[in-house]
Amino acid sequence: xxxxxxxxxxxxxxxxxxxxxxxxxxxxxxxxxxxxxxxxxxxxxxxxxxxxxxxxxxxxxxxxxxxxxxxxxxxxxxxxxxxxxxxxxxxxxxxxxxxxxxxxxxxxxxxxxxxxxxxxxxxxxxxxxxxxxxxxxxxxxxxxxxxxxxxxxxxxxxxxxxxxxxxxxxxxxxxxxxxxxxxxxxxxxxxxxxxxxxxxxxxxxxxxxxxxxxxxxxxxxxxxxxxxxxxxxxxxxxxxxxxxxxxxxxx
Amino acid sequence: xxxxxxxxxxxxxxxxxxxxxxxxxxxxxxxxxxxxxxxxxxxxxxxxxxxxxxxxxxxxxxxxxxxxxxxxxxxxxxxxxxxxxxxxxxxxxxxxxxxxxxxxxxxxxxxxxxxxxxxxxxxxxxxxxxxxxxxxxxxxxxxxxxxxxxxxxxxxxxxxxxxxxxxxxxxxxxxxxxxxxxxxxxxxxxxxxxxxxxxxxxxxxxxxxxxxxxxxxxxxxxxxxxxxxxxxxxxxxxxxxxxxxxxxxxxxxxxxxxxxxxxxxxxxxxxxxxxxxxxxxxxxxxxxxxxxxxxxxxxxxxxxxxxxxxxxxxxxxxxxxxxxxxxxxxxxxxxxxxxxxxxxxxxxxxxxxxxxxxxxxxxxxxxxxxxxxxxxxxxxxxxxxxxxxxxxxxxxxxxxxxxxxxxxxxxxxxxxxxxxxxxxxxxxxxxxxxxxxxx
Numbered sequence: 001x002x003x004x005x006x007x008x009x010x011x012x013x014x015x016x017x018x019x020x021x022x023x024x025x026x027x028x029x030x031x032x033x034x035x036x037x038x039x040x041x042x043x044x045x046x047x048x049x050x051x052x053x054x055x056x057x058x059x060x061x062x063x064x065x066x067x068x069x070x071x072x073x074x075x076x077x078x079x080x081x082x083x084x085x086x087x088x089x090x091x092x093x094x095x096x097x098x099x100x101x102x103x104x105x106x107x108x109x110x111x112x113x114x115x116x117x118x119x120x121x122x123x124x125x126x127x128x129x130x131x132x133x134x135x136x137x138x139x140x141x142x143x144x145x146x147x148x149x150x151x152x153x154x155x156x157x158x159x160x161x162x163x164x165x166x167x168x169x170x171x172x173x174x175x176x177x178x179x180x181x182x183x184x185x186x187x188x189x190x191x192x193x194x195x196x197x198x199x200x201x202x203x204x205x206x207x208x209x210x211x212x213x214x215x216x217x218x219x220x221x222x223x224x225x226x227x228x229x230x231x232x233x234x235x236x237x238x239x240x241x242x243x244x245x246x247x248x249x250x251x
Numbered sequence: 252x253x254x255x256x257x258x259x260x261x262x263x264x265x266x267x268x269x270x271x272x273x274x275x276x277x278x279x280x281x282x283x284x285x286x287x288x289x290x291x292x293x294x295x296x297x298x299x300x301x302x303x304x305x306x307x308x309x310x311x312x313x314x315x316x317x318x319x320x321x322x323x324x325x326x327x328x329x330x331x332x333x334x335x336x337x338x339x340x341x342x343x344x345x346x347x348x349x350x351x352x353x354x355x356x357x358x359x360x361x362x363x364x365x366x367x368x369x370x371x372x373x374x375x376x377x378x379x380x381x382x383x384x385x386x387x388x389x390x391x392x393x394x395x396x397x398x399x400x401x402x403x404x405x406x407x408x409x410x411x412x413x414x415x416x417x418x419x420x421x422x423x424x425x426x427x428x429x430x431x432x433x434x435x436x437x438x439x440x441x442x443x444x445x446x447x448x449x450x451x452x453x454x455x456x457x458x459x460x461x462x463x464x465x466x467x468x469x470x471x472x473x474x475x476x477x478x479x480x481x482x483x484x485x486x487x488x489x490x491x492x493x494x495x496x497x498x499x500x501x502x503x504x505x506x507x508x509x510x511x512x513x514x515x516x517x518x519x520x521x522x523x524x525x526x527x528x529x530x531x532x533x534x535x536x537x538x539x540x541x542x543x544x545x546x547x548x549x550x551x552x553x554x555x556x557x558x559x560x561x562x563x564x565x566x567x568x569x570x571x572x573x574x575x576x577x578x579x580x581x582x583x584x585x586x587x588x589x590x591x592x593x594x595x596x597x598x599x600x601x602x603x604x605x606x607x608x609x610x611x612x613x614x615x616x617x618x619x620x621x622x623x624x625x626x627x628x629x630x631x632x633x634x635x636x637x638x639x640x641x642x643x644x645x646x647x648x649x650x651x652x653x654x655x656x657x658x659x660x661x662x663x664x665x666x667x668x669x670x671x672x673x674x675x676x677x678x679x680x681x682x683x684x685x686x687x688x689x690x
Contacts, residue, residue, distance in 0.1 A: 094660025
């Protein structure tokens, strides 16, 4: 059953066309990888799914569980289960990670008509999830992502993902800037969240991440649309041959 | 050449005509010292009038046009009024603090003196030598228009003395409560002498009715003895039509630790002045502010930090959050005297503009006459970062809540310097309240 359906999506930013009739269907329980050369529109797709306002959708549809995502603000989409793991997570001095997590969880629960978590429930959930990702209590007390290394920021993204329990996880270049050990920690965190009720869209430039997060389907994007789809072996082929073929194909 | 006629504003006229009778009513207290002080202040007002924007220190706050008239100094303190003031909760809610109650400018405190003493100069008792010394000391800011107004029209001076070596656990809270439906003016004055090695958290809150064009002009002076430590937090929750002038005069002895935070959410027009003099070596001072303004509020923070001796450190951090058509003013002057070597001063003023019609003015001034010092200043003004807002919203936090979180974080950088935890929490609660009231 399709969880995410993107049909003929056209997107512009400041008059520049980035997505050009993109189609994508992701079923429940699946992990889809999106690969492609720089500038093919991968990150734009991630931002448009999350609801970033500067991106103007000029044509097309996005449906999540049969609901029209394009009619929702970013915070509403999050409450519906969309989660974007940012390529460059933001630093917010003065907002403790704990405060941020609690505000986010309870805002989502409130919107869904669920009771807010009690302090003990919240603390327990955070402690368990943080332990698995090697995030210390001291880090949680600091300002959000302030003074965190690249790897710590990415782990913090996965921590948020684990606590917010989204339906659709969109990972934007989560592997960028990570060494192999950090990559494994992050990939393990992502794999723990794989479930029959959850779908994932993993955006990456390199095949390396897909050794650890093994996809069900691999798509290649070029010039704002999906130009080829296949199984996980497609990623290996891209690794061997590069993207040159796709740059030319679309040109 | 013909004589030039001096055109006085209604407020200036009122000051001149009201003074003689007011002075006559105050003759029963203070003796020649207070009378001299009063007359000297009146002479300044008479000679200079109220300052306009052509006076550099008042460049952004034209007092002459803001103070259209001077209402009658409040003098009708009925028992009912005092009872009503007692029943009202101050906007800065610090439960364990010792309250001193000022009702429409007059001190009606009933405090149990433990580790400190409390007195009103009007009562005419003999003062401790430390208090006498402080009272007799010349003020570098005596000619400032707001200070002169207070000196001319004060009707008492409250004296609080923290006894040498005493570490007061509970904060002392000067609760200024204004009540009434017709315009009035108040001129309360407080001298706090913190003797050698003592330590205290001193709070001030100012609350009054909305919709009443009352005027308050407070002078709080703190004398910080050698080795003493003082944390001072002032909260301005004045009514939305009020004109609020306030001055904090601080004299810092040797090896002292001093911190003051001025928080403002109230008053139509407010100006808070800090005059701090470093009079002893090895002292560290932190001077901060957080203003949260909306509608057409005007809030001015003006500082003069005088490094008169070597080896001292000063830090200033002022934050303003501006909504609607509000305006914040920051003027910070750091003076480093010729022999005040090894002075370390850093000043920063930051404004967060939530509306396109809001305005922030910032004027730092460094006057450095010594050659071996580290001094710097900075100033920023900007809107909320859209990228950060999106990040918060992408986690399910609604727009308004995301903005609130970022405003709290912005203001929090100044508030987190407050060491007393209950006070810090009370300030952040007041900030949250301001945010909730945002449309």
